[in-house]
Amino acid sequence: MRNLKALPLFLLLICPMTLTLLPSVMAQCSLNCLDRIGQRKPVCGSDDVTYFNMEELLCQKKCNPDLRFRHNGICRSLWS
Template sequence: MCQFLCDPKLKISHLGVCRQVVPQCGAPCKASKDLNPICGSDGIVYKNLDNFKCQKSCDPDLTIMHAGPCLKSKKKQKCGDPCNANNDFQPICETNLKTNKNMDFFKCQKLYDIYLEILHKGVCKELH
Protein backbone atom coordinates (compact mmCIF):
# COMPACT_ATOMS: atom_id res chain seq x y z
CA MET A 1 0.00 0.00 0.00
CA CYS A 2 3.04 2.28 0.29
CA GLN A 3 2.86 2.78 -3.50
CA PHE A 4 -0.41 4.69 -3.08
CA LEU A 5 1.36 7.31 -0.96
CA CYS A 6 4.07 7.76 -3.58
CA ASP A 7 1.74 7.85 -6.58
CA PRO A 8 -1.74 9.26 -5.82
CA LYS A 9 -2.88 8.40 -9.37
CA LEU A 10 -2.35 4.71 -8.69
CA LYS A 11 -5.64 2.79 -8.48
CA ILE A 12 -6.55 -0.82 -7.72
CA SER A 13 -7.74 -2.47 -10.92
CA HIS A 14 -9.07 -5.64 -9.33
CA LEU A 15 -8.30 -8.14 -6.59
CA GLY A 16 -6.18 -11.13 -7.48
CA VAL A 17 -3.39 -11.77 -9.94
CA CYS A 18 -2.77 -9.14 -12.61
CA ARG A 19 -3.94 -10.24 -16.03
CA GLN A 20 -1.78 -7.85 -18.00
CA VAL A 21 1.98 -8.09 -18.03
CA VAL A 22 3.79 -4.81 -17.47
CA PRO A 23 6.10 -4.13 -20.44
CA GLN A 24 9.66 -5.09 -19.72
CA CYS A 25 12.61 -2.93 -20.57
CA GLY A 26 13.44 -3.19 -24.26
CA ALA A 27 10.03 -4.60 -25.20
CA PRO A 28 8.31 -2.75 -28.04
CA CYS A 29 6.07 0.00 -26.69
CA LYS A 30 2.90 1.25 -28.28
CA ALA A 31 3.27 5.01 -28.27
CA SER A 32 1.15 7.63 -29.94
CA LYS A 33 2.71 9.90 -32.52
CA ASP A 34 1.28 13.03 -30.87
CA LEU A 35 3.77 15.79 -30.16
CA ASN A 36 3.41 16.87 -26.53
CA PRO A 37 7.03 17.13 -25.36
CA ILE A 38 7.96 16.20 -21.80
CA CYS A 39 11.28 16.87 -20.10
CA GLY A 40 12.52 13.84 -18.18
CA SER A 41 14.75 13.91 -15.11
CA ASP A 42 17.47 12.42 -17.33
CA GLY A 43 17.55 15.66 -19.36
CA ILE A 44 15.99 13.98 -22.41
CA VAL A 45 12.96 15.45 -24.19
CA TYR A 46 10.32 12.76 -24.79
CA LYS A 47 7.91 13.22 -27.70
CA ASN A 48 4.88 12.56 -25.47
CA LEU A 49 3.74 10.81 -22.30
CA ASP A 50 3.60 7.40 -24.01
CA ASN A 51 7.25 7.65 -25.05
CA PHE A 52 8.15 8.75 -21.53
CA LYS A 53 6.32 5.74 -20.02
CA CYS A 54 8.16 3.38 -22.39
CA GLN A 55 11.48 4.70 -21.15
CA LYS A 56 10.30 4.59 -17.54
CA SER A 57 9.83 0.83 -17.90
CA CYS A 58 13.63 0.69 -18.30
CA ASP A 59 14.37 3.36 -15.69
CA PRO A 60 11.97 3.28 -12.72
CA ASP A 61 13.67 6.32 -11.15
CA LEU A 62 12.83 8.47 -14.18
CA THR A 63 10.46 11.33 -13.37
CA ILE A 64 8.82 14.15 -15.29
CA MET A 65 10.55 17.46 -14.67
CA HIS A 66 8.04 19.58 -16.58
CA ALA A 67 5.95 19.77 -19.75
CA GLY A 68 7.79 21.05 -22.80
CA PRO A 69 11.38 20.66 -23.92
CA CYS A 70 14.23 20.49 -21.41
CA LEU A 71 16.02 23.76 -20.95
CA LYS A 72 19.70 23.39 -21.67
CA SER A 73 22.33 26.04 -21.57
CA LYS A 74 23.92 26.64 -24.95
CA LYS A 75 27.44 26.63 -23.54
CA LYS A 76 29.12 25.31 -20.47
CA GLN A 77 29.81 28.62 -18.86
CA LYS A 78 30.09 30.13 -15.45
CA CYS A 79 27.56 32.81 -14.77
CA GLY A 80 28.95 36.27 -14.59
CA ASP A 81 31.74 36.82 -17.05
CA PRO A 82 30.89 34.79 -20.18
CA CYS A 83 27.24 35.86 -20.36
CA ASN A 84 28.02 39.20 -21.97
CA ALA A 85 26.49 40.76 -18.87
CA ASN A 86 27.04 44.42 -18.15
CA ASN A 87 28.80 45.31 -14.91
CA ASP A 88 26.32 47.93 -13.69
CA PHE A 89 25.40 47.42 -10.06
CA GLN A 90 21.60 47.27 -10.02
CA PRO A 91 21.11 44.50 -7.44
CA ILE A 92 18.31 41.96 -7.62
CA CYS A 93 17.31 39.70 -4.74
CA GLU A 94 16.55 36.19 -5.99
CA THR A 95 14.21 33.60 -4.48
CA ASN A 96 17.29 31.72 -3.22
CA LEU A 97 17.95 34.83 -1.08
CA LYS A 98 21.15 35.63 -2.97
CA THR A 99 21.80 39.09 -4.39
CA ASN A 100 22.73 39.18 -8.06
CA LYS A 101 24.63 42.11 -9.57
CA ASN A 102 21.98 43.03 -12.15
CA MET A 103 19.31 41.65 -14.50
CA ASP A 104 21.88 40.35 -17.02
CA PHE A 105 23.59 38.27 -14.33
CA PHE A 106 20.19 37.05 -13.10
CA LYS A 107 19.23 35.91 -16.62
CA CYS A 108 22.51 34.03 -16.90
CA GLN A 109 21.97 32.34 -13.55
CA LYS A 110 18.44 31.35 -14.62
CA LEU A 111 19.96 29.28 -17.45
CA TYR A 112 21.17 26.92 -14.74
CA ASP A 113 18.18 27.13 -12.39
CA ILE A 114 14.83 27.37 -14.21
CA TYR A 115 12.98 27.72 -10.89
CA LEU A 116 14.92 30.82 -9.86
CA GLU A 117 12.79 33.97 -9.74
CA ILE A 118 13.21 37.60 -8.71
CA LEU A 119 12.08 38.24 -5.15
CA HIS A 120 12.55 42.03 -5.35
CA LYS A 121 14.85 44.72 -6.70
CA GLY A 122 17.67 45.62 -4.36
CA VAL A 123 19.98 43.73 -2.03
CA CYS A 124 18.56 40.72 -0.17
CA LYS A 125 17.97 41.33 3.53
CA GLU A 126 19.55 38.94 6.02
CA LEU A 127 17.16 36.70 7.94
CA HIS A 128 17.58 36.78 11.71
Protein backbone atom coordinates in the same frame (compact mmCIF):
# COMPACT_ATOMS: atom_id res chain seq x y z
CA MET B 1 15.79 -11.34 -12.91
CA ARG B 2 19.11 -12.27 -11.35
CA ASN B 3 20.64 -8.99 -12.62
CA LEU B 4 18.33 -7.01 -10.33
CA LYS B 5 20.57 -7.85 -7.36
CA ALA B 6 23.47 -6.13 -9.10
CA LEU B 7 21.45 -2.97 -9.75
CA PRO B 8 21.91 -1.37 -6.28
CA LEU B 9 25.67 -1.89 -6.49
CA PHE B 10 25.67 -0.34 -9.96
CA LEU B 11 23.73 2.67 -8.68
CA LEU B 12 26.13 3.11 -5.76
CA LEU B 13 29.02 3.16 -8.19
CA ILE B 14 27.41 5.54 -10.69
CA CYS B 15 25.62 8.03 -8.40
CA PRO B 16 28.74 9.34 -6.64
CA MET B 17 30.22 10.20 -10.03
CA THR B 18 27.03 12.01 -10.99
CA LEU B 19 27.00 13.93 -7.71
CA THR B 20 30.65 14.86 -8.24
CA LEU B 21 30.06 16.14 -11.76
CA LEU B 22 26.95 18.18 -10.93
CA PRO B 23 28.70 20.93 -8.92
CA SER B 24 31.33 21.41 -11.63
CA VAL B 25 28.63 21.69 -14.31
CA MET B 26 26.80 24.28 -12.18
CA ALA B 27 30.05 26.17 -11.57
CA GLN B 28 30.77 26.29 -15.31
CA CYS B 29 27.24 27.51 -15.94
CA SER B 30 27.75 30.29 -13.39
CA LEU B 31 31.11 31.25 -14.90
CA ASN B 32 29.41 31.77 -18.24
CA CYS B 33 27.35 34.54 -16.61
CA LEU B 34 30.35 36.63 -15.59
CA ASP B 35 30.25 38.57 -18.85
CA ARG B 36 26.73 39.73 -17.92
CA ILE B 37 28.10 41.90 -15.13
CA GLY B 38 27.67 45.48 -16.27
CA GLN B 39 26.10 48.37 -14.41
CA ARG B 40 25.52 47.64 -10.73
CA LYS B 41 21.78 47.50 -10.04
CA PRO B 42 21.44 44.77 -7.37
CA VAL B 43 18.42 42.49 -7.42
CA CYS B 44 17.41 39.76 -5.00
CA GLY B 45 16.63 36.28 -6.28
CA SER B 46 14.25 33.72 -4.84
CA ASP B 47 17.34 31.83 -3.61
CA ASP B 48 18.19 34.78 -1.29
CA VAL B 49 21.25 35.62 -3.39
CA THR B 50 21.93 39.23 -4.36
CA TYR B 51 22.76 39.42 -8.07
CA PHE B 52 24.76 42.27 -9.58
CA ASN B 53 21.89 43.17 -11.90
CA MET B 54 18.85 41.68 -13.64
CA GLU B 55 20.97 40.46 -16.56
CA GLU B 56 23.08 38.32 -14.23
CA LEU B 57 19.95 36.91 -12.54
CA LEU B 58 18.43 36.00 -15.92
CA CYS B 59 21.67 34.33 -16.97
CA GLN B 60 21.80 32.35 -13.72
CA LYS B 61 18.20 31.31 -14.38
CA LYS B 62 19.54 29.25 -17.30
CA CYS B 63 21.51 27.27 -14.71
CA ASN B 64 18.64 27.19 -12.21
CA PRO B 65 15.21 27.29 -13.93
CA ASP B 66 13.44 27.63 -10.55
CA LEU B 67 15.19 30.94 -9.86
CA ARG B 68 12.83 33.92 -9.70
CA PHE B 69 13.19 37.68 -9.21
CA ARG B 70 12.15 38.64 -5.68
CA HIS B 71 12.80 42.40 -5.46
CA ASN B 72 15.15 45.22 -6.43
CA GLY B 73 18.06 45.84 -4.09
CA ILE B 74 20.11 43.55 -1.92
CA CYS B 75 18.61 40.50 -0.24
CA ARG B 76 17.88 40.86 3.42
CA SER B 77 19.27 38.18 5.66
CA LEU B 78 16.83 36.17 7.75
CA TRP B 79 18.93 37.04 10.79
CA SER B 80 19.12 40.82 10.36
